Amino acid sequence: xxxxxxxxxxxxxxxxxxxxxxxxxxxxxxxxxxxxxxxxxxxxxxxxxxxxxxxxxxxxxxxxxxxxxxxxxxxxxxxxxxxxxxxxxxxxxxxxxxxxxxxxxxxxxxxxxxxxxxxxxxxxxxxxxxxxxxxx
Amino acid sequence: xxxxxxxxxxxxxxxxxxxxxxxxxxxxxxxxxxxxxxxxxxxxxxxxxxxxxxxxxxxxxxxxxxxxxxxxxxxxxxxxxxxxxxxxxxxxxxxxxxxxxxxxxxxxxxxxxxxxxxxxxxxxxxxxxxxxxxxxxxxxxxxxxxxxxxxxxxxxxxxxxxxxxxxxxxxxxxxxxxxxxxxxxxxxxxxxxxxxxxxxxxxxxxxxxxxxxxxxxxxxxxxxxxxxxxxxxxxxxxxxxxxxxxxxxxxxxxxxxxxxxxxxxxxxxxxxxxxxxxxxxxxxxxxxxxxxxxxxxxxxxxxxx
Numbered sequence: 001x002x003x004x005x006x007x008x009x010x011x012x013x014x015x016x017x018x019x020x021x022x023x024x025x026x027x028x029x030x031x032x033x034x035x036x037x038x039x040x041x042x043x044x045x046x047x048x049x050x051x052x053x054x055x056x057x058x059x060x061x062x063x064x065x066x067x068x069x070x071x072x073x074x075x076x077x078x079x080x081x082x083x084x085x086x087x088x089x090x091x092x093x094x095x096x097x098x099x100x101x102x103x104x105x106x107x108x109x110x111x112x113x114x115x116x117x118x119x120x121x122x123x124x125x126x127x128x129x130x131x132x133x134x135x136x
Numbered sequence: 137x138x139x140x141x142x143x144x145x146x147x148x149x150x151x152x153x154x155x156x157x158x159x160x161x162x163x164x165x166x167x168x169x170x171x172x173x174x175x176x177x178x179x180x181x182x183x184x185x186x187x188x189x190x191x192x193x194x195x196x197x198x199x200x201x202x203x204x205x206x207x208x209x210x211x212x213x214x215x216x217x218x219x220x221x222x223x224x225x226x227x228x229x230x231x232x233x234x235x236x237x238x239x240x241x242x243x244x245x246x247x248x249x250x251x252x253x254x255x256x257x258x259x260x261x262x263x264x265x266x267x268x269x270x271x272x273x274x275x276x277x278x279x280x281x282x283x284x285x286x287x288x289x290x291x292x293x294x295x296x297x298x299x300x301x302x303x304x305x306x307x308x309x310x311x312x313x314x315x316x317x318x319x320x321x322x323x324x325x326x327x328x329x330x331x332x333x334x335x336x337x338x339x340x341x342x343x344x345x346x347x348x349x350x351x352x353x354x355x356x357x358x359x360x361x362x363x364x365x366x367x368x369x370x371x372x373x374x375x376x377x378x379x380x381x382x383x384x385x386x387x388x389x390x391x392x393x394x395x396x397x398x399x400x401x402x403x404x405x406x407x408x409x410x411x412x413x414x415x416x417x418x419x420x421x422x423x424x425x426x427x428x429x430x431x432x433x434x435x436x437x438x439x440x441x
Contacts, residue, residue: 015334022366040366040397041404047368048405095406105369109405 006066012053012079021062022047025077028064032073034134041113042075042132048106049079049128055100057083057126076131086121093119141276142192144267145260152263153184156256169251173242179235180252186228187256187287193221194279229290236294240302246295250288257284315341317348323355324425325387330363338374342381349387356425357382360418362393372407379412388413388428392421 006028010021025046029039046062053060060081067074086092093111098104111117114130121127145152157180160172172180239249257280264276315337318326327345331337349357359378364371379389391414394402402409415421426432 037397044368044401103369105406112404
């Protein structure tokens with residue numbers, strides 16, 4: 001049984017949009033019956049990624065998609081921006097590396113928070129897709 | 137012969153005012169407007185006279201000039217008239233702002249206010265057309281249009297300014313509210329953090345806390361995070377900086393209220409709070425703070441109650 005997927009697209013332009021996006025992520029995961037730990041992890045991951053958008057680029061978007069099927073349910077979040085891109089992905093994914101004086105835990109930490117993590121970056125388009133799954 | 141706009145206005149203004157206010161208080165069903173609140177009648181009346189004064193400033197006969205051009209730069213106008221005009225415009229602006237502020241307090245929509253204004257335009261236009269049975273001059277109608285266009289734009293600006301002011305007032309009061317530093321006991325401070333911690337708030341919290349630590353010579357500060365919904369790397373970094381600064385002033389920090397999910401998330405993120413003392417609940421945190429300062433809470437003598 002495939003339920004119609006619920007899709008939510010949020011613009012990321014201000015600090016308030018970070019709060020809106022992670023709130024939406026938490027709501028989606030709560031609605032699909034993910035536990036509190038999962039909800040917090042997804043919300044924190046969305047918070048990290050959207051904060052990166054605000055901090056490094058200034059504008060982007062966040063797409064939240066629910067998927068429910070026989071294999072269970074999952075939530076996929078796509079965060080995109082059209083900024084200059086990340087010059088060295090391997091370095092950006094390394095713990096403790098930061099170009100902004102931060103903790104350098106954002107991207108590598110986010111990867112540990114979620115079940116799937118994909119990143120692609122080139123000048124003009126950086127796209128990060130994360131998802132969490134739950135067995136039925 | 138045609139009558140000028142000001143001639144029409146001077147003979148009809150009282151009638152126009154009564155008609156307008158009557159219509160607004162009734163709010164004809166077909167207009168889709170909400171009736172004006174009785175409290176608005178006074179500001180509306182004042183606004184009416186300011187608008188009439190503005191309309192009376194119709195530029196003198198200059199056949200090949202549109203009203204907007206005439207008002208934009210009128211080099212051949214005598215100086216006193218120009219200053220009088222800007223005075224009237226300022227008065228109109230003030231009246232508009234007052235009306236908008238009142239509407240905002242009554243929690244009405246901007247569209248209602250604009251509706252009121254456009255209804256007056258409608259009434260004036262009708263009066264103008266009725267009076268100028270011969271040959272309604274385009275100039276008067278253009279001028280009328282120009283005036284109300286400006287008024288509508290000003291109303292819009294005032295409403296936005298009003299809203300901005302309201303929002304910044306609110307966020308200021310939330311800021312004030314949400315960063316109290318409480319003196320829990322001798323040499324013990326409590327800082328309950330609630331809500332979103334962004335850079336601005338983090339700075340404010342740190343400022344308040346350091347001042348209080350210095351003032352009360354606090355040896356222990358309990359920072360309670362129960363009310364912080366998400367602790368991501370940015371929030372964690374702000375907290376760490378606050379902790380470090382407090383330490384420099386000689387105060388140890390006890391973190392409390394990190395939820396089980398929050399703790400799990402923080403470790404997954406790879407954030408270490410190092411040697412900061414942390415307790416699950418505020419209660420445990422307070423007990424720890426008392427222990428550090430060599431105090432304890434005990435039952436009163438003979439108090440088997």
